[in-house]
Amino acid sequence: MIRHIVLFTFKPGCSWDDQRAVEAEWSTHQVGVHVPELVEWRAGRNVSTRDIACDFVAIGLLRDEADLHRYLTNDFHRRSAALWREISTWVIADVVEPVSSQPTVSSDHTA
Template sequence: MIRHLVLFKLNDGVSKDDPRIPAAVAAFEKVGTAVPQLREWQIGWNITDRDIAYDFAINSLVEDREALQSYLTHPEHVAAAQLWREFATWVIADFEV
């Protein structure tokens, strides 16, 4: 199994009330039900206020590297990531569990 973590940081000048954000969050909500390779799918806003904190997170689980690649190239994932590129940057970690 592979745990796929993504942490998003809103770009300077962008806040959670930006009008683009509801559609971007909804797109990632849809990914959780649209991608059959996902074994687990959690998304959410950071609840702490620290300088080093990121703003939004994805925590997901897939079976193996092939499933991870299928997820990454799935049209729903690609579309959702494109929306987030407009106002955020992110870091990822993929590790075996």
């Protein structure tokens, strides 16, 4: 399984008061409906007010790299990404998750 994570940060002059941001947000929520390869899809506004915080996050789960490729080339996903490209910068991570019923042990690292 591959966990796809995207963190969006508004470009200077853009905020949630901008209709383009609202449109990008709506479109991103719809990606989960329009991309069949997604096993899970979550997206939402970041509520953190810290200086280093991003503005929006999208998190998906895909079965393998072939599904990740199909997701990345999906027409609806590409149109949604184009909306964000206009108003934000972003960083991504595609993390391989073990397929196991065993819980993952993690450390609590507070940034």
